[in-house]
Structure formats: structure tokens, C-alpha cells
Amino acid sequence: MTRFALAFFAALLPLAAQALDLDKGWQIVVTDFEGEAPLKAGRVTVPKPANPRVPDSHVAASRGDDGTLTLQFSNSWIAQLRWQGGRPLDLRPYLADGTVEFDLRVIDLAHGGMKFKLGCGKDCERKVPFLFAGRELIGKGPQHMALALKCFWREGDDFSAVPQPFVLEGTGSGELQVSRLRLNQHGKATTACPDYRKQSVTPERLQESWAMDWWLPRHEAKLAEVKAHRDAGRRVDLVFLGDSITQGWENEGKAVWAEHFAKYNAMALGFGGDRTENLLWRLQHGELDGMAPKVVVMMIGTNNTGDRLEDPALTIAGIRKNLDEIRQHQPQARVLLLALFPRGEKPDDLTRRHNAQVNALLPALADGRQVFFLDIGQALMNPCGTLSRDILPDWLHLSPQGYDIWARSLEPTLTPWLAQ
Structure with a gap:
């Protein structure tokens, strides 16, 4: 106004x-x-x-x-x-x-x-x-x-x-x-x-009390992990960027990760609670430096919805800013931009509908040359559109079965890219 x-x-x-x-x-x-x-x-x-x-x-x-x-x-x-x-x-x-x-x-x-x-x-x-x-x-x-x-x-x-x-x-x-x-x-x-119109594109550490003790140390640990790969002469071919759903590869998705992605010396750069501005801070502070992956998989934005029901256009601006950062740090990498996963038990859930509005705008960010878009949401839902606790126990985060569905849904796209 x-x-x-x-x-x-x-x-x-x-x-x-x-x-x-x-x-x-x-x-x-x-x-x-x-x-x-x-x-x-x-x-x-x-x-x-x-x-x-x-x-x-x-x-x-x-x-x-x-x-x-x-x-x-x-x-x-x-x-x-x-x-x-x-x-x-x-x-x-x-x-x-x-x-x-x-x-x-x-x-x-x-x-x-x-x-x-x-x-x-x-x-x-x-x-x-x-x-x-x-x-x-x-x-x-x-x-x-x-x-x-x-x-x-x-x-x-x-x-x-x-x-x-x-x-x-x-x-x-x-x-x-x-x-x-x-x-x-x-x-x-x-x-x-903060200016709400710029919040999603302004780099910032995660401002939550429950994250203060571990968020920055986790960032430092990830920088050390990159260095360890480099010092050992191991090539990191695959990187996942995101929030708690991506961080879950280290917990509920650990066995699936070992089966599908460990062979690529893959890294899961997911931090619980992160919004687009928090991922942007991490990328600008070195988390993509010191390696040259073939593929970067990114899914970010569901916490922009859950935390502040942000205007989808503003969330898209934050996602676009992160894509620009990836291009700057890793111009050789293909980027697989994922649609936000469904959340909330039923299709009429407010946050589910909000994420759907974001997803409708995401394909426009893919150029078909370096950035590609993929939506695997249907694979995570029942045919009627509801969610199952067997796959998303809290209607947001994945179970081991959910991570298996995620990994298998990525294979047709990732396997040929990583084989080149």
C-alpha cells in the first residue's frame, strides 16, 4: 500500500x-x-x-x-x-x-x-x-x-x-x-x-532459540567436511541443499543415503528450520566452496510458508536468489530444483495450499540447460491426496520409507547426470 x-x-x-x-x-x-x-x-x-x-x-x-x-x-x-x-x-x-x-x-x-x-x-x-x-x-x-x-x-x-x-x-x-x-x-x-518484502532474499543466520547452540557449529562442521574430502582427494559429485527434510538424510534417511548416494561422496547441506534467507547466508559463507559437484539438488521454502505464510512471490524471489548463488559458486553443476513436498494431512491444509502456490511458480526458474525442475509430490501422497503417517509421520518430515521414495524418484534423473 x-x-x-x-x-x-x-x-x-x-x-x-x-x-x-x-x-x-x-x-x-x-x-x-x-x-x-x-x-x-x-x-x-x-x-x-x-x-x-x-x-x-x-x-x-x-x-x-x-x-x-x-x-x-x-x-x-x-x-x-x-x-x-x-x-x-x-x-x-x-x-x-x-x-x-x-x-x-x-x-x-x-x-x-x-x-x-x-x-x-x-x-x-x-x-x-x-x-x-x-x-x-x-x-x-x-x-x-x-x-x-x-x-x-x-x-x-x-x-x-x-x-x-x-x-x-x-x-x-x-x-x-x-x-x-x-x-x-x-x-x-x-x-x-525486517522489511517483509526483502526478508526472503536478505542473508541471515537462523534466528530461533532452539537453533542457537547447533546451527553455526553445524555450518562450521560442514565446511570441515568439505575440506576433509578435498584433503583426501575425494571428489564430491552430489550436493543436497535444504532444510530439516534434507538434514534428515543423516537420520531417518541414513540407510537410504548409504545405498543410493554415498558412492558419490555426496553431502547433505540441510539445516532444520532454514528459510531461503538462511540457506543464502550459508552459501555466501562457504558451504559450496572447495568442491566441484556435478549435481546440486535444492529444495527450500517450506519454512517460509510454515513460519510466516509468506507471499509465494517473495518465497520464489528467495529461491531465485539461491539459484543465482549456486551458479556463481558452481557454474559447472546441473541444478535439480525440487518442488516443495506436500505438508498437512489433507489437501485443504492451509500450508499445503500455500506450498502448492509456490510450486506453481517454480518451473519458470528452470532454464532446461543448467537448472531443471522436478516435482515428486504425487509419489509421497495417497491417491486421494491425503498423506500417510507411514511416509510423513508428522505431515511434514519423511520416514525411512519416505526417504526411499525420494531417492528412487531422483534416480532416473540423477544417474545419467552423475555417470557423465
Whole structure:
């Protein structure tokens, strides 16, 4: 939306208050991955279900006499303070230069992460990651945050009835305090946020608390693996690039890998959780250097869908950027660009449909000379389009049987290329 259009919206709508105090008129709900509890006064701990999937997690929150809210979480997949239950807000007049502002104190985040979110309706949630910046604030006392409302807006979003104007989210373990939360119709943003239009093409390390201890060491280990092949005089003929599905060749797919690909000194450069920008960072930091493979197989983008339901055109831009990087580092290699695998149990699953939109755009990236496109999704599905737990146990990641289907589906294409 252009600045003119935003100003036009503001002119048509009744003037809103210059500032909205979100400490009033909203219910604060504390959530864990498996439960929630309202925070009315004092302190509350999110109750555990009878058979918890995450038995070691603990999420609690408290409200101080001055209104300060404290969120404490440990071993948590997700912990939230959610502002909800009030009258949905029309935030269209705020989009031009409005801000969400609050005081944030990061007490502990050494083994955790954090995000700011806004719920914008059905199947609509926008987030601003704050792990790296948040860890820099540990022990520095209360800090004033001012984020532009446009940080949470995407082209096509309807901000006419926002039911959840703010969410403070933590993962892993940590302790955060927030106070004086408000929306200003005319404010000055002082806290940076990523430009959603460029996020998929801007190289970045994976910004997730559960990845901080292993992501960068894995990258270094992969560089060492390349060097070991080179020092031993072994030619790496085949490279797989991707996310956790590709990383799974080292686990559930290990036996299939040994049967089909080990003879090519193949490397699986897959990192769980990676989106297009994270793979791009790895490629720009040496993961394709020091070898000359005949073939590079790439599948990336399902986490762009799962993490932020990104506009398919933006995901395609990230995939194209990675293809450019591969051409630059390995101009001699054929690239087999794979369609994103189906996810979600049924064909009408939201993320499945989103991936299908990405897949529909992928063939245009293949030139038939260096880059070739292949979609093996039908081989992973039942005839009716549903998924089987025998192949995709969690409707996303492959079982050993799934990896066998993947490998056999690649053989007709890869075998002649690798034999040359």
C-alpha cells in the first residue's frame, strides 16, 4: 500500500484516539504450547495437560503493583503473553506512521528467544523476530521500544478489526518484563524490524532459540567436511541443499543415503528450520566452496510458508536468489530444483495450499540447460491426496520409507547426470 493510499484511508475513517493504552480493556492470557491461563492479578502458571507432549516446559507470568508484566519460561516450545478479549481495533488509521510502544526489560534470554506478534484475523498473524537484538539487552534494565505498525502489515492484510493487538512471545528459557504498552497513531519508530518484502532474499543466520547452540557449529562442521574430502582427494559429485527434510538424510534417511548416494561422496547441506534467507547466508559463507559437484539438488521454502505464510512471490524471489548463488559458486553443476513436498494431512491444509502456490511458480526458474525442475509430490501422497503417517509421520518430515521414495524418484534423473 502506498503512502498516499494509507493517508486516504485515514482521511475516510473517523479519527481515532491519538494513543490507545492496551493495559486497559484487554484480557492478558498466558499460553504454553499445550495450555493457557488468564492473568488477572498476582501470578499464574499455565497448567499442564494429563499427558503433556513437553513435560519439562514451564510457563508462568505475574503482574506487579505498577502494572509491569513478567513472563517466565523454561524449556518451552512457545510461551506467550497475549492481549485479547477486547473490542477488535480498526488500525487502518495507524498504518501510515503509527507505532506500538512499550518498555521492555530482558532479565534472561541466554538460552531463549523472543518475538513480537500481532494477530490480524483468521489465518493471519504477523511477527517481528527479536532474538539477536533481545540478547543484547540482557541485564540493561528497561528499554523503550517503538515499532512501526507497518512492521506487522503485509500487502492485502485487513487491519479493520484486529482482535489481538499485541503478543509477547518467548521460546526456550528466559524471563522478560513489559510495561506501558500502547498504540500511537502518530509515532516515531526507534526499533528496527525486517522489511517483509526483502526478508526472503536478505542473508541471515537462523534466528530461533532452539537453533542457537547447533546451527553455526553445524555450518562450521560442514565446511570441515568439505575440506576433509578435498584433503583426501575425494571428489564430491552430489550436493543436497535444504532444510530439516534434507538434514534428515543423516537420520531417518541414513540407510537410504548409504545405498543410493554415498558412492558419490555426496553431502547433505540441510539445516532444520532454514528459510531461503538462511540457506543464502550459508552459501555466501562457504558451504559450496572447495568442491566441484556435478549435481546440486535444492529444495527450500517450506519454512517460509510454515513460519510466516509468506507471499509465494517473495518465497520464489528467495529461491531465485539461491539459484543465482549456486551458479556463481558452481557454474559447472546441473541444478535439480525440487518442488516443495506436500505438508498437512489433507489437501485443504492451509500450508499445503500455500506450498502448492509456490510450486506453481517454480518451473519458470528452470532454464532446461543448467537448472531443471522436478516435482515428486504425487509419489509421497495417497491417491486421494491425503498423506500417510507411514511416509510423513508428522505431515511434514519423511520416514525411512519416505526417504526411499525420494531417492528412487531422483534416480532416473540423477544417474545419467552423475555417470557423465
